[in-house]
Amino acid sequence: LKQTADSLKNFEIVGMGLGDLVWDAMNLYAPYRQAVSNLGMTMFQLMGNHDFNLLYKSITQTDHPADGYGEQNYYQSFGPANYSFNIGKVHVIAMKDIDYDGNKKYTERFTPEDLDWLRKDLSYVPKGNIVFLNVHAPVANNTVAAGGNARNANALFQLLRPYQVHIFSGHTHFYENQLPAPTIYEHNIGAACGAWWAGHVNRCGAPNGYLVVQVKGDDVKWRYKATGCSPDYQFRLYQPGEFESQKDYVVANIWDWDWTYTVNWYEDGVLKGAMQAFDDEDQDYINMVKGKKTGYRTRHLFRAQPSKDAKSVKVVVKNRFGEIFTEEIKL
Incomplete structure (x- = not known):
């Protein structure tokens, strides 16, 4: 801080x-x-x-x-x-x-x-x-x-x-x-202590951190700052098989998501369209509490199912301010 x-x-x-x-x-x-x-x-x-x-x-x-x-x-x-x-x-x-x-x-x-x-x-x-x-x-x-x-x-x-x-x-x-x-x-x-100091994330999978709000005149902007991470760290990607309930999917947890966001994905460099929103318990939180499901379902989860022969998936997130955040994983 x-x-x-x-x-x-x-x-x-x-x-x-x-x-x-x-x-x-x-x-x-x-x-x-x-x-x-x-x-x-x-x-x-x-x-x-x-x-x-x-x-x-x-x-x-x-x-x-x-x-x-x-x-x-x-x-x-x-x-x-x-x-x-x-x-x-x-x-x-x-x-x-x-x-x-x-x-x-x-x-x-x-x-x-x-x-x-x-x-x-x-x-x-x-x-x-x-x-x-x-x-x-x-x-x-x-x-x-x-x-x-x-x-x-x-x-x-x-x-x-x-x-x-x-x-x-x-x-x-x-x-x-x-x-x-x-x-x-x-x-x-999300809380600075996450889920009551149990580990590195909140109950929804958002990392421990705080919100930075900038005001210039009548213009208000904000960005969540995960503790110990770059300000550009705005979402987490799960590879297929990592998210227990979505084994065939790439899953993105975008904690500061709101209804103005666009969330697109690319397979091997080709735009495939928007990721599908869904609600579920976050896998990182489940892992943190040693596999115990608690019913804390978050609505800022998105998924996409890559083809069997895909080599890479890139996710591009654009927020309400036009800021773009990108992450790519190799399959």
Whole structure:
């Protein structure tokens, strides 16, 4: 992450942690603050379900100042759970969508107080402006068995519709892009820890990493950065026989895929057309958890069946920005 920040020194850079910062260990707040302070950029944070102090049932401060409360350690380290700021033409919001009940029990939702705060905050933002909303739990993830969406997301969408909105979320350890409304794009991003530090990929097969978002005026671009890999590493290819349920196929896992992408394949240098989209469990994740299938089916998988005598297959992926990524395998 620091190497990426150093490579962008010509830009004004800020970072946003999307929650689950300390994994229920309140003594990690101080070392976490120290670690992110050395990244060479201003870091902002928000709360996840693993950032509350489990000793207390009350989520916020009570009428008695001496009482402890769930948000206490986060508040003392980083300030309020809901806040906003402007950078360039973008209004950036960090907002809590974990309603904590105590003892690790919570519901993914926006409280009436949270939505009222957002309504007031947006009243100062001109309609049509760019808004970046950062939350922990997603609002529109459609992945089978991923779950974890904020229950009352429709109330959120009603407030956001007048703006050009990008929602950045985590929580699921599952990469998926969605368009819940014409002006609202959600990036449910793969986690830096992958599948809870079990290995090198998330539950959908996306590598551990983070999203790099670039803004120039009204133009917003993004690219996922896999930890320890080139920025051009945007998909993984499986040879025939490597993907257990698709033994006769070349399979591509394109983690930042959305509906604007084109995914074409070539056999021995000859264009064969578009690869076929399908949903299944990612083989890399299955291998990582030692062959145990879990039902975490991803929708950013594509396949093509080469002929028996084919010598090579090349896959060319073009994203919504016209950027092209290519990988070729020998058969």
